[in-house]
Amino acid sequence: MTLILEIVFKELRENFNTVRFYLILILTIMLFVVSSIIFVRNHEQKILDYRNDVSENESVLIEKSEDLLQLARFKQSLLKKPNPNEVISEANEKFLPNKFEANIFYLDFPEIEGRGNILLRGFNTVDWEFIVAVVLSFLAFVLSYDAVCGEKEQKTLSLIFSNSVKAVKVYLGKFFGLLITIAIPFFVGSVIGLLIINLSGEISINYGRVILFLLVSMIFLSLFLLIGMTVSSLFSQSVTSAVTLLFIWIFVAFVIPATGNLIANQLYSIPKRGQIVKKIGTAQEDIYNTKYKDTRAGRWNGDQFAPWVPLRAQWSTDIMNARNQIYDDYINQMIIQVEKTKRITRISPVSVFRYLAEEISGTGVKRFEKFYIQANQFKQQMYSFVEEKDRPDPKSPHFLTLPLTTGSAGISRLPVEYPAVPQFEEKIPELRDNLSLIIIDLTVLVILSIIFFIVGYFLVVRYDKR
Numbered sequence: 464m465t466l467i468l469e470i471v472f473k474e475l476r477e478n479f480n481t482v483r484f485y486l487i488l489i490l491t492i493m494l495f496v497v498s499s500i501i502f503v504r505n506h507e508q509k510i511l512d513y514r515n516d517v518s519e520n521e522s523v524l525i526e527k528s529e530d531l532l533q534l535a536r537f538k539q540s541l542l543k544k545p546n547p548n549e550v551i552s553e554a555n556e557k558f559l560p561n562k563f564e565a566n567i568f569y570l571d572f573p574e575i576e577g578r579g580n581i582l583l584r585g586f587n588t589v590d591w592e593f594i595v596a597v598v599l600s601f602l603a604f605v606l607s608y609d610a611v612c613g614e615k616e617q618k619t620l621s622l623i624f625s626n627s628v629k630a631v632k633v634y635l636g637k638f639f640g641l642l643i644t645i646a647i648p649f650f651v652g653s654v655i656g657l658l659i660i661n662l663s664g665e666i667s668i669n670y671g672r673v674i675l676f677l678l679v680s681m682i683f684l685s686l687f688l689l690i691g692m693t694v695s696s697l698f699s700q701s702v703t704s705a706v707t708l709l710f711i712w713i714f715v716a717f718v719i720p721a722t723g724n725l726i727a728n729q730l731y732s733i734p735k736r737g738q739i740v741k742k743i744g745t746a747q748e749d750i751y752n753t754k755y756k757d758t759r760a761g762r763w764n765g766d767q768f769a770p771w772v773p774l775r776a777q778w779s780t781d782i783m784n785a786r787n788q789i790y791d792d793y794i795n796q797m798i799i800q801v802e803k804t805k806r807i808t809r810i811s812p813v814s815v816f817r818y819l820a821e822e823i824s825g826t827g828v829k830r831f832e833k834f835y836i837q838a839n840q841f842k843q844q845m846y847s848f849v850e851e852k853d854r855p856d857p858k859s860p861h862f863l864t865l866p867l868t869t870g871s872a873g874i875s876r877l878p879v880e881y882p883a884v885p886q887f888e889e890k891i892p893e894l895r896d897n898l899s900l901i902i903i904d905l906t907v908l909v910i911l912s913i914i915f916f917i918v919g920y921f922l923v924v925r926y927d928k929r
Contacts, residue, residue, distance in 0.1 A: 467636045474640020478606070487602050488648040494594045495652030499659040501589065502550045506666055509545040516542050516562070528881045531856075532874040535849045536866055538564040538571065541838045541887045546830070547666050548891075550656070551676050552592035552820035554827030563838045567846040568783050568867060570790070570838055591653065592820035595680045596813050597716055599649060600687045604708040606641050607691025609701040611923060616701060630924045634692075638916075641688045646681060653677060672894060675901075676823050682908050683816045689915035696922035715811040723808035731803050733796045739789065746785045754781065767860040767872045776862035776873065783864050794835055801828050809904075812911055819904040822897040829900075833892050841887045852879050 478484045520540045527534040543561040564571040609616070657673070660666050691708055698704045734742070755761065759771035760778045808814040821827040846863065853859050856875035865873025894901075 466632045467639070470633060470636025471640045471643070474637055475643060478640070478644045483605060484644060487605070487645070488651070491594070491599065491602070491648035491652040492655060494589065494598060495591070495656040496659065498589045498591060498594060499550065499656035503660055503663045503666065506545055506547065506549070507663065510665065513542060513545055516540060524884060525881050528884055529878045530876050531849060531852055531879055532866065532871065532876050534879065534884070535567045535845075535863065535874055538566045538569075539887075541565050541841060542889070543834055544889045544891060546824070546826060546891050547668050548672050548824040549826055550591060550660060550668065551672060551824035552817070552826055553588040553590045554592075554817075554821040554824070560831075563835075565838060565842050565845075567842065567849050568864065569786065570835075570842050591656070591676065592817055592824075594652075595649070595683065596817050596820070599645065599680075599684055600716065600813060601712050603641075603645055603684050603687035604691045604705075604712055606645055607688045608695055608705045608708050610637055610641065610692045611695040612698050612704050613695070613701050616699075631920060634920050634923050638685075638688065638692065641692075642681070642685055645684055645688065649680065649684070650677070669894075672823050672825075675894070676820060679816070679819055679823065679905060679908070682905070682912060683812065683819075686812055686908055686912045686915065689912055689919055693915050693919035693922060696919055716813045719811035720808050720814050720817075723804050723814070726807055727800055727804035731800045733800055734793065739793050743786050743789050746789060747782050750781045750785060751778065754778070763869055765872070767862075767865075772860060772862065772865070775868060776860075776865045779862075779864035779867040779873075783867060791839075798828065798832055809907065812908060815904050815907050819901060819908070822900045822904065823894070825892040825894070825897065829897060830892055833896070834889055837889060838887070841885065844885045848883075848885055849874065852877075 520542070523537065524534070524539060527537045541563045653673075657668070660668060690711065694707050694711070695701075695704045698707070751761075755774070755778045758774055760774040762769075762771055763775065766772070805814070805818060809818070822829065850863055853861055853863065853875045856877055859875040860873060862873040
């Protein structure tokens, strides 16, 4: 144990005396400071926008509650709450919709034409996840590329093993020395970042998620240090080791994630937005032609109690159900495409870590999926509310879907008390909601770390130390 500590302190002294350590320290702190300042500015604006949107939506709802039919038809905004945990990983939140438009019939997805599957957007925000996954992973290679071959070039490796020293102690000492070296700028930067966020006064971060992210990040960086030491044990020259590690970093950080998106688009393609709209129109035509063409369902003279009105109401219900089913299938196809992409890109430890950060912070596609489910549940809640308030009115025919084909009939026109109207508030996913995914991805990183530790150790044992 004493020898391991001696080697650890030796590594620390050598690293502290190099320019690269202080460059890493300065760069890491700068990135955390910039990331936190940008996050605070953006998050405060999101909070302001959210409050304004909620207030605006509320004022319209108060007006619409004077007429139950108008309340049922009104497409209110279901807003996504600002998530303070986005400082850990924004994932692709800025490319995902922050609201849905919904009435009791439909839930409209405000997708911008020509964007394709927005859930497959890349990660290009300078959040903490980016700093660790891209910048610090590279800096881990910068620290470890000459961990073994550099000692040989300096003629110190043979000196270390000149006595009866166990290779595992040397290996552990060098590893822990490198781990502490990269942990110092990482933790200093993250603490400064947290202080900046706390100074804002209005942002409440979940420190449980932050601590978990810091622990996961250290496991991830440990893996990259072990990869660096393993590659360093394969070559006798530091330059060759550095070039090899640069190639590995580019491949796992950029090539695999980009290729995964490309493969997903090619192998698991989904319909375009225009095709979905066309499919809905075709389904509505088919419903009419196969079930209602030769009936009186198409008639309307304004009489809500005419004998054919129940049939028209059923036609309206069929249209609503068909449209909602097609739309649900479309959203599910988008989500499935993303999940299949993740399976492909998980061969990269960088991708695994980024998905872990996304799961810890409660952002990205999983949050979108839960947001969509909550919005659908609220739509059903509103439908039940309107149905309940409509039932006592003797002047209503009680056909809630009839307005879809008549525009202004089928539901009571009586007012309702606004405080009784259901209110939507998104519930941000809790940590336990993604716990199974976190455990799986974390296990992958741990297993990879163990593998590279063992491989690196055996390479050091067999390394030509002369």
